[in-house]
Amino acid sequence: MRTLEQTTQEVLDLAVKHFQLPAGSLAPGDDFFKKLGIDSLQTLEMLSRLENHFGIELPDYEVQGVSDFRTLAERIQSRL
């Protein structure tokens, strides 16, 4: 079983890869809309990659209003 820290790190690593950013350029507290300059649709695409990676389903309502990686990782963790 992953710890929340591990999950958070995997979320960050995946986002770095998905958006082709330099390693270590994202932090758990970052607002992904602002930091990545992405819109709500691109966020949904990122969520699909996270679902595949963790092998879970994240209903849209679970991520409604979430804008930072740490909270996103918590929502994922609760479904692992």
Place this chain on the structure above:
Amino acid sequence: MLDLSQYQSIGQALKDSLDQFANEVCLIEADREREKERLTYRDFKARAHPPAKALQGAGFSVGDRASIIMTNQSKWLISAYAVFFSGGVLVPLDYKLTPEEQWQLLKHSGASVLITEYPIWRQLSGSAGRSAATDLHTVLVTEAPANADLAGARRWEESREAGEPVFVPRKRHDTACIVYSSGTGGRPKGCMMTHENYLEQCVALTSIYPFWPGVRYLSILPTNHAIDFMVGFFGPFTCGATVVHLRTLRPEYVRDAFPKYKITYVSLVPLVLKNLQKGLQARFDALPSGKRKVFNALVAVNKALTKSQPRLGISRRLLKQVHEAFGGELRAIIVGGAFTEPQTLQFFYDLGIPVANGYGLTEAGTAITVNDLKPFRADTVGKPLPGMEIRIVSAASDGVGEVIVRSKTVMSGYLNDPELTAETIVDGWLQTGDLGRIDETGHLLLSGRKKNMIVTEEGKNIYPEDIETVFESLPVKEFCVFAANYIWPKRSMVGERLVLVVHLEPGQQYSEELKRDINARNNRLLNYKRIHGVVLFDEDFPRTASLKIKRNMLAERLAKFDSAAAILPL
């Protein structure tokens, strides 16, 4: 289609539709690759009568208000039907608002019933705003887990009372819905829409974009939105068509839904349409050069053949792969909620996919103008719908002035706000606050806004007054948020921005620390509500006797500044 001119109310028309089209499929609900529901109109009726009976059993009666806060799904429409059947007034609220905002609007609307989904209720019931909505006495919650704490709510699925509910008739001029055209903050704008507003709008829209049994509409825009309510509920239902709901709006599932359900119409906001364009363009660009040349040639042929009118059959044969990706039966993409750039409209039209763009306001009952495709024009928002009178007033020498509208689809007024109603509807004419002109062919060309608001590409209306709370107690003498185009009218419908006007204390500097404070507060706002710059103003703001800022007067003074130099980036 039902002859809606013979009907008095939404409830009566929907009731007859369920009988007339009993064997047709009315709803399909899918969650990812799984189809969860497929209901005929007969099934719909069987599903809707128990909640209607439950509402009536809870004392809900004629004119009472019931709010729905749900994502797009079959229970949204079933619940709305139950409300109309019982003679109630529907208050559709945006599920994307924060719980505090939702409570504020529930309070303002005076709703006595709330129908919502468990995940939304979980957040709502824990919010401090709950105590404010004192009129609310019944909450029905869908899809609650077996051992969930319902916090005083009842399970929607347990509405199984015996016996038939009683149909409660309403008249054309009675209020059918209270629709909030702006978020919250200082002054919620609750548009009181009558049954006549919807009946007339439906007749006008379907005269240009018809529905019939077999048509499948993909519902993506939230159903609380005026467009989806009309073309994703009332319109298709009164024509016996099918509405497809997706519980997950991830791009890949939306993409799959087109071929899977052979979609006929879909409504999108400009942002999503633009994303779709980007995706398609990337695929075209990736074609090997030989194929690319052939493809470009086919697009050119299609363009020439559809110059005067769309020819779906020809376009589908010429550009087979593109059309097959959309299911092969797409007749038009309806786009609304915000301004769409002509280049995007042209891109789709050249592929043989007409985009039904138009112009509308909640206050005017969804759409005022729509592109009738005779011929397609990317540079306008189309012609007035049947029954719409449009005038341009206070026009400048180039013919551009404020657009005003008179029609049976215009709301009766704002709830509990006679002052704002009187400012907005003058001698029966709705003052839209939008600037435009009408060309010699009768098409409306929009060119800017004169009101203090912006509309995002996602179709959200943002009123600066509503976002000022986040800057409260900012250590400056006074501040005010404006739409930049309200101060410096710009002849453009895109790239609208908000600015924070700041009056510093005597001797105070615009320091890095203050800038950091402004940035930190700004970051607390949802991304589309954020300000884009600061304007420093060194005089006292003009105010009324009750100390409210005279925004129009302040804007006039600010207008004397050069906008490029005055707006300091964050």
